[in-house]
Amino acid sequence: MGVRLILAEKPSVAKNIADALNIKSKKDGYFEGERYVITWAFGHLVELYDAKDYDGKMRSWKMDNFPFIPSEFKYKVKSNPRNRAQTDGGAAKQLKTIHALMKRNDVDEIISACDYDREGQLIADSIIYRGGVKPKVAVYRLLLNEWTQNEVLQGLENLQSNDRMKPLRDAGISRQWADWVIGINLTSVATLKYQQGKSKALNIGRVLLPTLKIIYDRDQEIENFKPEDYFKLTATFQTAANHEYEGTYVENKEDKFKKKELLEPINEVIQNKQAIITDKQVEKKKEFPPFLFNLSNLQGFITNKFKGWTSDKVLKVAQSLYEKKLITYPRTASTALEESLVGKTAHVLKVHSEELPYKDEMKFMKTKRVFNNAKVESHSAIIPTYMKPKRLSADEGIVYTAIKNRFIMQFMPIAEYEETKLTTKILDVDLSGVFHSKGKVQLVEGWKKVENIQSKDTLLPSVEKQERVQVSDSEVTSHVTKPPKHHTERTLLRVMETCGKSYQEDESEELMGSILTGFSIGTAATRAETIKKLKDIGYITTESKHLLCTELGKRLVTTFPVKDLFDLEFTGRLEKALSDIQKGKAGKQEFLRLVFHFTSESVETIKHGEDVIINKVTQTRATNEVVGTCPQCGGKVIDGYKAFSCNNRKQGCTFAIWKNDKYLASMRKKPTKTMVKKLLKDKKVFVKGLTSKKGKKFNAYLSYEKNKENDYYSWNMEFSK
Numbered sequence: 001m002g003v004r005l006i007l008a009e010k011p012s013v014a015k016n017i018a019d020a021l022n023i024k025s026k027k028d029g030y031f032e033g034e035r036y037v038i039t040w041a042f043g044h045l046v047e048l049y050d051a052k053d054y055d056g057k058m059r060s061w062k063m064d065n066f067p068f069i070p071s072e073f074k075y076k077v078k079s080n081p082r083n084r085a086q087t088d089g090g091a092a093k094q095l096k097t098i099h100a101l102m103k104r105n106d107v108d109e110i111i112s113a114c115d116y117d118r119e120g121q122l123i124a125d126s127i128i129y130r131g132g133v134k135p136k137v138a139v140y141r142l143l144l145n146e147w148t149q150n151e152v153l154q155g156l157e158n159l160q161s162n163d164r165m166k167p168l169r170d171a172g173i174s175r176q177w178a179d180w181v182i183g184i185n186l187t188s189v190a191t192l193k194y195q196q197g198k199s200k201a202l203n204i205g206r207v208l209l210p211t212l213k214i215i216y217d218r219d220q221e222i223e224n225f226k227p228e229d230y231f232k233l234t235a236t237f238q239t240a241a242n243h244e245y246e247g248t249y250v251e252n253k254e255d256k257f258k259k260k261e262l263l264e265p266i267n268e269v270i271q272n273k274q275a276i277i278t279d280k281q282v283e284k285k286k287e288f289p290p291f292l293f294n295l296s297n298l299q300g301f302i303t304n305k306f307k308g309w310t311s312d313k314v315l316k317v318a319q320s321l322y323e324k325k326l327i328t329y330p331r332t333a334s335t336a337l338e339e340s341l342v343g344k345t346a347h348v349l350k351v352h353s354e355e356l357p358y359k360d361e362m363k364f365m366k367t368k369r370v371f372n373n374a375k376v377e378s379h380s381a382i383i384p385t386y387m388k389p390k391r392l393s394a395d396e397g398i399v400y401t402a403i404k405n406r407f408i409m410q411f412m413p414i415a416e417y418e419e420t421k422l423t424t425k426i427l428d429v430d431l432s433g434v435f436h437s438k439g440k441v442q443l444v445e446g447w448k449k450v451e452n453i454q455s456k457d458t459l460l461p462s463v464e465k466q467e468r469v470q471v472s473d474s475e476v477t478s479h480v481t482k483p484p485k486h487h488t489e490r491t492l493l494r495v496m497e498t499c500g501k502s503y504q505e506d507e508s509e510e511l512m513g514s515i516l517t518g519f520s521i522g523t524a525a526t527r528a529e530t531i532k533k534l535k536d537i538g539y540i541t542t543e544s545k546h547l548l549c550t551e552l553g554k555r556l557v558t559t560f561p562v563k564d565l566f567d568l569e570f571t572g573r574l575e576k577a578l579s580d581i582q583k584g585k586a587g588k589q590e591f592l593r594l595v596f597h598f599t600s601e602s603v604e605t606i607k608h609g610e611d612v613i614i615n616k617v618t619q620t621r622a623t624n625e626v627v628g629t630c631p632q633c634g635g636k637v638i639d640g641y642k643a644f645s646c647n648n649r650k651q652g653c654t655f656a657i658w659k660n661d662k663y664l665a666s667m668r669k670k671p672t673k674t675m676v677k678k679l680l681k682d683k684k685v686f687v688k689g690l691t692s693k694k695g696k697k698f699n700a701y702l703s704y705e706k707n708k709e710n711d712y713y714s715w716n717m718e719f720s721k
Helices: 011-020 089-102 118-128 149-157 162-194 208-223 260-269 295-305 311-323 339-353 394-409 489-497 509-516 527-536 551-559 568-582 588-607 673-682
Strands: 003-008 030-032 036-040 046-048 075-077 083-087 107-113 138-141 229-238 244-250 274-287 415-426 434-444 468-480 540-543 546-549 626-629 636-639 643-646 656-658 685-691 697-706 713-718
Touching: 003 011, 003 089, 003 118, 011 030, 011 036, 011 149, 011 311, 036 089, 046 162, 075 089, 083 089, 089 107, 089 118, 107 118, 118 162, 138 162, 162 568, 162 588, 208 489, 208 527, 208 546, 208 551, 208 568, 229 260, 229 434, 244 415, 260 468, 274 434, 295 311, 295 394, 295 489, 295 527, 311 394, 311 527, 339 394, 489 527, 527 540, 546 551, 568 588, 626 673, 636 673, 673 685, 673 697
Parallel strands: 003 036, 003 107, 107 138
Antiparallel strands: 030 036, 046 075, 229 244, 229 468, 244 434, 274 415, 274 468, 415 434, 540 546, 626 636, 636 643, 643 656, 685 697, 697 713
């Protein structure tokens, strides 16, 4: 009996699999047991060639070089993120380890255990098939929704042939090639055409631009909004038992009036008049809990409820909970569970309900709201696993509690309330309208107990039809129509998820249908990244929770001539085509042909379009001044064009502090010459005016230190020396 080699997407997942199989022996780059060897990637270990890798002439950006579409797409080992001219040493070493393990004589099965999605399939296949699979070695796929021991052991009993994953791989490749071709060609040509100064690119992307357009459109709606005045008449009625209730004057089903003059005479004649309740309607209504979370809804919920959170942060925290075996796969678009998970879900509920004060009210039931195959696409909704967390960070606690509570709500009683509508008519006055009142009473709290959700209810006194009341007070109030609100991450995610289809409520079947057919902008996995990138490249900005277009973003929308790229329908169709490839309903050739044709046409459109400047980039000059001694090799650190870097770069020294450093940028800072000099001299520098995620200013000591595990440097922050 041979050895099975398992490839996980990350070291933490490999450790989960090793734990499930009770394998303790860790070697350099893998775990080894009797029957299993478990190794790992760090996400993508290979990437597509850059344009210049295909053809030396592409090193310089010239209009004549575009459109550039390779006849064959090639891959190379991942580049060092801090210096793209170099290969990432860690990735190269791990790739070598994986390929050596694949070639071992005792290995007769390879099991791909990367995430069960487009990207996970691409990561594993790009590594496995690059290594050259030996003729007698079978490649299998482990398809899991969580990394608990039970699931891992069960999954290894139910492996699928990796050949069956071809549609998933084709969708992953198609997405990757399409984004490369559109991004490389249109970003290059747009930068050449519309930008003054070339130190950075004018980013053009398939998902980036329609998302920008959603924010731009809302900003325009607000800017062009013309407020209108309207008036309402409200009366207070007193019952014989001295209880009071309010009513609003309604005429021809309308309670908002353009002219105050219509209401003022009515207000005068009803003073102290008697009135009669001509109609009373009481209706019992049910309130169902909101559906289980998919990723977009979870991101919307958390960013809306807690300050300082972004969609990107929610995904990172959820990913960490998933890798700790505490929740199921987070990058899902589904809000229901597969029907086959009924038994497992009942067990999870039992585990999490043990200590709850309302556990006697809970009842496990198989309902269509929770278990529904028609509403599940490749992954079920996010729920907790049967493992209870021992220790969670504050951020993990927020996300975990939201997921657990949403899960528990599904098995609590349905909330019920009573809604009462009254119609009150003024006596002895000839009015064509009546007064309407509405109130409700919560009868059953049900699932609302879980998060202690208080209903904002207007309570009406106990009155009967035909009862007489008296007007005790009344007033005409003036109001102004309000403009729509700026988008938040929550509202933006909803538009992206449904490709702009408007929705009224969670229940909308058409809406769920559009999500499940893949008609969206980006995927659950990529939307947060898109929003973050729009902020990073300066197309949008944030004001508290609101997202707004910057001047640069506005100029891009109004000037860039390839209008299809801003069109939600166009992008939705591309995403739908990728979804169809993934389901095996369409081939990748037709899709790629369409993308390549679109790219070539778009390049010509830009070339022959009007010459305008969308962006002016002020150049940062390289002074080449020596600012200190390199902590890595003792060389000289010089003030260069893109970084303060060691002049022994050609000899292999990688030390650099980049001028667009992401960590500093996240606190709205850039490294200055003075700051770097002090840092290199004293190993620490006091930096004033850093900005927190919540927008507050603070000061701190920063140091820039080499990591123990690899050759990279990272920042450390302290608040006292």
